[in-house]
Amino acid sequence: MESLTLHHQVSNFLAQEAELLDLGYFDRWLDLFADDGIYWIPSAPDQTDMEGQVSIILEDVALLKLRVARLSHPRAYSVTPSPATIHLVSNIILETVTDKITVRSKLIMNEVRDDISTTLSGNSTHHLIASGDSFKILLKRVDLIQAGGTFNAISIPL
Amino acid sequence: MAKLNDILAIADPDGMASKAYTDPAIFEAEMERIFGRAWIFVGHESQVPNPGNFWRTWMGVDEVLLVRQKSGDLKVLRNACTHRGTRLCAEKSGSTNSFVCPYHSWGFDLDGALKAVPDMDGYPVDFDITDRKLHLSSAPRVESYRGFVFASRAETGPSLAAFLGQMTDAIDNLVDRAPDGEIKIDGGSLRVRYPGNWKLHHENANDIVHPGFVHDSSVTSAKSADGGVVPNDSLIDRGQTKGMMISNGLTPKDWNAIELTGTPEGHSFMGGFYKSGLLAHQQEDAVTRTYRKSLEAAHGKEKAATVLGMDRFNNLIWPTLNINAQFHQIRVVHPISVSETVIEGYCFRLGGAPDEIFHRAVRFLGTLVSPASMIFSDDLEIFGRVQRGLKNGGIERLNGQRGASTDMQGMGARHSTTSSELPLRVQAAAWHNWMGVEQ
Ligand code: FES
Ligand SMILES: [Fe+2]
Numbered sequence: 001m002e003s004l005t006l007h008h009q010v011s012n013f014l015a016q017e018a019e020l021l022d023l024g025y026f027d028r029w030l031d032l033f034a035d036d037g038i039y040w041i042p043s044a045p046d047q048t049d050m051e052g053q054v055s056i057i058l059e060d061v062a063l064l065k066l067r068v069a070r071l072s073h074p075r076a077y078s079v080t081p082s083p084a085t086i087h088l089v090s091n092i093i094l095e096t097v098t099d100k101i102t103v104r105s106k107l108i109m110n111e112v113r114d115d116i117s118t119t120l121s122g123n124s125t126h127h128l129i130a131s132g133d134s135f136k137i138l139l140k141r142v143d144l145i146q147a148g149g150t151f152n153a154i155s156i157p158l
Numbered sequence: 159m160a161k162l163n164d165i166l167a168i169a170d171p172d173g174m175a176s177k178a179y180t181d182p183a184i185f186e187a188e189m190e191r192i193f194g195r196a197w198i199f200v201g202h203e204s205q206v207p208n209p210g211n212f213w214r215t216w217m218g219v220d221e222v223l224l225v226r227q228k229s230g231d232l233k234v235l236r237n238a239c240t241h242r243g244t245r246l247c248a249e250k251s252g253s254t255n256s257f258v259c260p261y262h263s264w265g266f267d268l269d270g271a272l273k274a275v276p277d278m279d280g281y282p283v284d285f286d287i288t289d290r291k292l293h294l295s296s297a298p299r300v301e302s303y304r305g306f307v308f309a310s311r312a313e314t315g316p317s318l319a320a321f322l323g324q325m326t327d328a329i330d331n332l333v334d335r336a337p338d339g340e341i342k343i344d345g346g347s348l349r350v351r352y353p354g355n356w357k358l359h360h361e362n363a364n365d366i367v368h369p370g371f372v373h374d375s376s377v378t379s380a381k382s383a384d385g386g387v388v389p390n391d392s393l394i395d396r397g398q399t400k401g402m403m404i405s406n407g408l409t410p411k412d413w414n415a416i417e418l419t420g421t422p423e424g425h426s427f428m429g430g431f432y433k434s435g436l437l438a439h440q441q442e443d444a445v446t447r448t449y450r451k452s453l454e455a456a457h458g459k460e461k462a463a464t465v466l467g468m469d470r471f472n473n474l475i476w477p478t479l480n481i482n483a484q485f486h487q488i489r490v491v492h493p494i495s496v497s498e499t500v501i502e503g504y505c506f507r508l509g510g511a512p513d514e515i516f517h518r519a520v521r522f523l524g525t526l527v528s529p530a531s532m533i534f535s536d537d538l539e540i541f542g543r544v545q546r547g548l549k550n551g552g553i554e555r556l557n558g559q560r561g562a563s564t565d566m567q568g569m570g571a572r573h574s575t576t577s578s579e580l581p582l583r584v585q586a587a588a589w590h591n592w593m594g595v596e597q
Contacts, residue, residue, distance in 0.1 A: 036393075038394075041530065043346050043347070043348055043524075043528075044346055047346075050394075051517040051520065052344075052345055052513075052516065052517060052520060053345050053346045053520065054345050054346045054347070054348055054503075054505070054520050054523045054524050054528075055524050055528075056348070056524070056528050056529060056530050057524075057528065057530045058394060058524065059394065060392055060393045060394045062383070062392040062393070063392050063394060063395070063399055063400075065383055066376070066379045066380055066383050066399070066400060066403065066532065067379075067532055069378075069379035069382060069383065070375045070376050070378075070379040070532050073374070073375035073378055073379060075371075075374050075375050076375035076536070077372065077375070077536045077539040077540060077543075078535040078536050078538065078539040149349065150349040150350065150351045150500055151349065151350055151351065151529035152350070152351050152352070152353075152529065152538070153350070153352070153529050153530075153534075153535040153538040153539060154529045154530040154535070155530070155535055
């Protein structure tokens with residue numbers, strides 16, 4: 001019973017996170033990260049090495065601040081006009097629950113910009129830690145099923 | 159097919175005709191006359207170190223396999239079966255004794271020779287398995303310059319040395335940065351696509367007017383973030399990414415001070431523009447100091463200083479390869495269609511250098527070429543917008559006159575310190591040279 005409550009809370013948290021990205025509230029999205037949180041999109045499936053293998057994104061909060069600041073700059077051309085997105089999060093599975101919670105989920109992100117529609121899909125892994133009546137993100141890792149392939153520019157966080 | 163006279167009228171030193179970016183017939187002619195003849199970068203030897211190793215890539219729009227032979231030589235084979243044309247190899251890289259077609263199992267040797275056809279009895283007597291027409295078509299010229307492998311589909315033409323001209327010094331510089339003299343592609347790769355013509359990437363590489371505008375969003379964000387470019391600013395890359403972002407924000411005067419060089423072969427390079435933090439070549443920390451010491455031990459103090467002191471950013475070897483020697487990176491450009499291009503980015507591990515030097519190169523690659531790069535994504539966006547603008551058809555000819563009256567000639571190349579568009583003009587001239595001659 002207790003784990004169902006936790007599952008519900010975690011699902012709710014992931015849905016809120018997706019909502020912030022879709023609404024373009026990137027500052028508030030960044031607030032979901034712990035101070036030492038990491039956001040990671042590996043370049044290859046099954047990548048384990050952060051330092052010795054290139055990533056699509058590997059950023060801590062200091063770098064994410066730059067990313068988020070750029071997104072609201074009036075001349076950030078790659079997001080002008082700004083895209084409309086849907087981040088669909090589903091198949092949420094609580095993997096381990098200790099003082100850290102590991103959650104796996106599926107992500108489909110559809111982006112429409114200038115009449116062009118793009119879809120990216122991946123397996124997300126969140127490491128969460130309880131914080132007040134919610135959570136903070138210690139690690140968000142998105143393994144795109146397109147990883148290793150060819151990408152158009154990616155601007156909105158996944 | 160486009161007529162020769164039409165083609166020659168396209169390249170003007172002061173600006174290419176917009177057709178060169180939008181007309182599929184011109185693209186087809188480019189694939190034949192430029193990518194079908196010039197020296198095309200097909201990989202680095204470290205990608206195929208042992209006999210049987212292969213690496214799948216493209217020469218123009220043709221898929222090819224770079225294959226290490228039993229003899230140690232390299233061959234570049236077209237990735238298509240001579241029976242009915244099936245794509246032979248679907249893996250990006252690997253190791254094999256032969257290439258066997260999935261369709262009717264014709265088997266080809268590493269050198270492209272047809273060596274096995276199942277149930278030979280069914281063939282007439284004049285079917286000759288040794289007929290060269292049945293072998294995989296192999297590029298007639300494959301040459302390596304210090305590990306960088308180029309291939310040409312033309313039997314004759316300028317040698318690789320003549321084609322590279324003075325750009326060999328960019329390759330030398332990259333290789334010489336390895337204390338033990340060996341460099342190796344490592345750390346994975348990134349592959350990005352943009353909806354624009356392949357020339358747009360090259361024309362942008364050494365365009366030093368655009369950063370102040372196109373990259374304003376990343377410059378401003380990096381500048382406004384707390385603190386300056388301090389070494390342990392960010393856990394992950396110690397200020398490197400921020401440094402790369404801020405560096406695009408030089409004043410026009412500082413950009414003008416950066417020397418541009420264009421060579422008669424269409425190549426070009428720009429001086430370095432990283433002036434602060436660890437990216438600036440004069441700066442040192444414990445890691446770069448250890449590295450410098452090992453380079454000094456290998457080359458001697460004086461040569462090590464020369465090698466480390468070569469401060470350049472993009473070294474463009476037209477039409478396929480860009481080298482950032484100082485940051486141990488390359489970008490490889492593949493035209494897909496008249497309005498679509500793929501760019502691959504790789505970095506190198508320098509033999510004998512500390513791991514941390516390699517990790518910095520890995521970071522650099524991510525910031526420079528990732529599809530999610532805070533810098534490059536704006537360049538990609540602009541390429542797409544140029545393509546869309548040119549497609550409107552209202553622009554007959556692009557303008558590339560900036561700096562034309564102040565460029566200087568010297569040492570077999572053109573130079574400028576006025577943020578000149580001379581890289582455009584040498585590219586237009588090279589384009590004209592290759593396109594103007596029929597097979
Ligand atoms: S097409 Fe390759 S064996 Fe038939
Ligand atoms: Fe740029």
